Amino acid sequence: MFYPGTPTVNFSMGAMVDSLLGALVGALLPGRCTICRGAAADLLCGPCRAELPWNRVACPGCARPQIGPAAFICARCTVRPPPFEQAWSAFRYAWPVDAAIHRLKYHADFRGARWLGTEMARALSARPEALPQVLLPVPLHGGRLRRRGYNQAMELARALSRALSVPVDAAAARRLRATEDQIGKSAAQRRRNVKGAFAAKAQRVQGLHVALVDDVMTTGSTLAELAAECRKAGAARVEVWTAARAV
Ligand SMILES: [Zn+2]
Numbered sequence: 001m002f003y004p005g006t007p008t009v010n011f012s013m014g015a016m017v018d019s020l021l022g023a024l025v026g027a028l029l030p031g032r033c034t035i036c037r038g039a040a041a042d043l044l045c046g047p048c049r050a051e052l053p054w055n056r057v058a059c060p061g062c063a064r065p066q067i068g069p070a071a072f073i074c075a076r077c078t079v080r081p082p083p084f085e086q087a088w089s090a091f092r093y094a095w096p097v098d099a100a101i102h103r104l105k106y107h108a109d110f111r112g113a114r115w116l117g118t119e120m121a122r123a124l125s126a127r128p129e130a131l132p133q134v135l136l137p138v139p140l141h142g143g144r145l146r147r148r149g150y151n152q153a154m155e156l157a158r159a160l161s162r163a164l165s166v167p168v169d170a171a172a173a174r175r176l177r178a179t180e181d182q183i184g185k186s187a188a189q190r191r192r193n194v195k196g197a198f199a200a201k202a203q204r205v206q207g208l209h210v211a212l213v214d215d216v217m218t219t220g221s222t223l224a225e226l227a228a229e230c231r232k233a234g235a236a237r238v239e240v241w242t243a244a245r246a247v
């Protein structure tokens with residue numbers, strides 16, 4: 001598989017500065033917060049980072065945001081338990097994270113991927129749960145991968161792997177067929193669309209605690225389908241990790 005280390009798309013500086021997201025992940029000034037331009041040791045100053053749409057309280061079954069001091073298994077997950085042990089998402093799908101993901105997905109913004117992956121890793125390492133033994137980026141179909149030149153889930157998994165010291169296995173699962181875009185489909189249509197779309201290799205996942213990695217979780221049907229395949233292939237525990245949870 002071909003995963004270029006450098007973006008395949010070039011941007012004009014003007015376009016980067018025009019975009020609010022460019023302010024976040026593109027045009028960096030050393031020592032300055034990329035949102036408010038105030039003093040910052042990191043990409044964002046403390047107050048801007050604190051105002052990101054963190055998904056701190058969420059259903060552990062489906063990662064849907066919840067209100068209140070403590071997370072609980074939501075009614076949907078109680079009625080229809082998902083085929084994975086746990087779902088976790090660093091952010092809600094809201095500005096500026098939605099824009100960062102858009103740029104990662106459609107404009108090869110690998111700096112954005114590193115930023116998202118690092119923030120995910122910081123939050124994940126603060127959890128009491130044991131880390132998985134392997135990370136599985138949700139695979140793209142070969143044709144789409146060739147056209148795009150990279151897999152955004154792989155870029156996130158790479159950043160997570162570096163920060164958490166958990167290996168990535170991009171060959172443990174593959175996409176058997178191209179699926180239509182899930183955008184605009186109902187939950188039932190999404191499930192049908194991804195049915196049978198993945199295969200997981202038993203010799204790569206058997207007995208392992210795995211985390212599936214993707215950019216956004218919406219209905220979760222893609223992740224559920226891949227998780228079910230990993231379970232069939234003998235995975236001991238399957239978690240799903242995404243940068244953002246859309247609702
Ligand atoms: Zn700031």
Ligand SMILES: [Zn+2]
Pocket residue numbers: 059060061062063064073074075076077
């Ligand atoms: Zn739930």
